[in-house]
Amino acid sequence: MIRASVRFRNGTGEAIRRGFDIAVALIVGLLGLLVALPCWLGLLRSGEAIVGLPRYGRGGQRFVEYRFRAVPGRWGRYLRALGLDxxxxxxNLLKGDLTLVGPRAVAPDDRLLTERLAARRFSDRPGLVCLWWVRRRANIAYESELESDxxxxxxxxxxxNWGxxxxxxxxxCWGLSTRTEADRINVLGVSVANRTMRQALDSIETWSGRKEPRQxxxxxxxxxxxxxxxxTYRACVNQADMTLADGIGLKLAGRLLGTHFIENVNGTDLFPRLCAQLQRTQRSLFLLGARPGVAQAVADWIDVHFPGVRIAGVRHGYxxxxVADEVVRTIRASRADIVLVALGAPRQDLWIREHLHEMGxxxxxxxxxxxxxxxxRVRRAPRWVRELCLEWLFRFSQEPSRLWRRYWIGNGVFLVRVLAQRFLGWYQHDSRQDSCELDVRGKVKP
Incomplete structure (x- = not known):
């Protein structure tokens, strides 16, 4: 038993919670007799099917967690991905060692036990599922497991808990990936770096102190x-120093292509973490893009939440x-270390590529x-919506007349193209694609 400061929950709410745990254990357990047990026993054929693993629970009490023994081979990986192990x-749920939702039960050799705040997670029973588990499956587990607990x-x-x-x-329904995590993944001819949020931020921090400009x-x-x-656009993103996977579409593409993107590294989630990093490193930031007044409002937000960040300048994107040369001269005169360009894709990436070495x-x-x-100006989807991988649907609900084609037609076209890449070998090389060119505004040249 480890020592922990514990405030036990009691009363009617805890009794209802316990009753619900028992009901779930009985109902799902009986259903599992028809599915999980025959599958596992059939694959094991011999030897012990169930193993006991030591774990720490509420108040640091030690208990034995039961699981099916690992089954080798492809079918074993699939069953584990579905959680049937x-x-x-x-x-354990029926006995009261676990509850339906709570922090993860930790093993005696788990590194979480050595962290300073780890004792606080033992104020509740560990759960069959936890918040970090949900976020990891949605590819948005940017915080550590302990922070989520x-x-x-x-x-x-x-x-x-219900949520x-x-x-x-x-x-x-997503399951856990049974595939390897490649360093780079080709999606429709684009070589996408398979990075975590932390790795992306580390790269930006390293580059921000160098003279050679990076995109x-x-x-x-x-x-x-x-x-x-x-x-032209494909070449632009492929020549960038780091191209990151943004959104549920890339997660689906990875699955269909037989690989796995580690995290959904999108700019909206990266931004506050980048600001925290800039506050620590004393690097400066220039904000370029959006409607008049919007970039200044973002600068005001930074001043409130990260007052140590140096704003080198702001400029709307209209x-x-x-006048692009004038904008570039303004950025260069500001001596900004990092420039955020919000002109919309593909225009912003083409604009950066053209002026990268001129901005300083x-x-x-x-x-x-x-x-x-x-x-x-626009409300972002709540965290729980993002954990359901439905941020795109929330975004569509805000501007349906503008976004219906992009989401309802574009996403379907994207998935068809990914399937064509997987099964027909398309989009493996740039030479197989159309050679239409775009100007810096993202318009097709005549």
């Missing part, structure tokens, strides 16, 4: 569609190509509609 844990412990309640359980049920792009399903049709910055990043979110 966890079926014997329903006995502490977030749950601080905000736990009847309704939040996590529902999101876990939806997330389970960072984010590619979502719509960008991939553009790249599949236009060689300018004609004829270390890193230029195309960030799409990021400014609209942090200026307050």
């Amino acid at each position: 966890r079926w014997p844990m329903l006995w 502490l977030e749950y412990v601080e905000s736990r309640g009847w309704w939040s 996590i359980a529902f999101r876990a049920a939806v997330s389970a 960072v792009c984010f590619v979502n399903a719509d960008c991939a569609n553009w790249a599949a049709r236009h060689a 300018f004609e190509p004829e 910055c270390s890193v230029a990043i195309g960030v799409g509609g990021l400014f609209d979110y942090y200026s307050g």
Whole structure:
């Protein structure tokens, strides 16, 4: 038993929670007798089917967690991806070692036990599912597991548990990837770097102190569609120093192509973490793009939330190509280390590529509609919607007349193209694609 400061929950709410745990264990356990047990026993054929693993639970009490023994081979990987190896844990749920939703039960040799705040996670029973598990399946587990557990412990309640359980049920449909994680993944001819949020930020921090300018792009399903049709844009994102996977479309593409993107590294989630990094490193930031007044509103947001960040300058994105040189001179005179360009794809990436060596910055990043979110002009989907991988649907609901073609037609076209890449070998090389060219405004040249 480890020592922990524990405040046990009691009363009617805890009794209802316990009763619900028992009901779930009995109902799902009986159903599992018809599915999980025959599958596992049939694959094992001999030897012990169930193993006991030591774990720490509420108050640091040690207990034995039951699971099916690992089955070798492809079918074993598929069954584990579906979570069927966890079926014997329903006995732990019935006994009261576990609850349906809670922090993950940790092993005696788990590194989480050595972290300073780890004892706080033992104020509740561990769960069959946890908040971090849900976020990991949605590719948005940017915080550490301990941070997610502490977030749950601080905000736990009847309704939040119901919400996590529902999101876990939806997330389970994704399964966990049984594929390897390649360093780079080709999606419709675009070589996408398979990075975590932390790795992306580390690269930006390293580059921000160097003289050689670097370009960072984010590619979502719509960008991939553009790249599949236009060689100029495809070459632009392929020549960028880091091209990152943005959105559920790329996650689906990875699955269909037999590989796995580690995280959804999108600009909107990267931005506050980048600001925290800039506050620490004292690097400066220039904001270019969006409607008049929006970039300044983002600068005001930064001043409130990250007062140590140096804003080198702001400029709206409603300018004609004829004044591009003036905009570039303004950026160069600001001596900004990092420039965020929010002109929309593909225009922003083509514009950065054309002016990268003239701006005098270390890193230029195309960030799409990021400014609209942090200026307050557009509301972003709540975290629970993102955990369900439905941020695109929330975004569509805000501007259906503008986004219906992109989401309802474009996403379908994207998935068809990915399937063609997987089974017909298309989009493996740029030479197989159309050679339409785009100008810096993202328009097809006549």
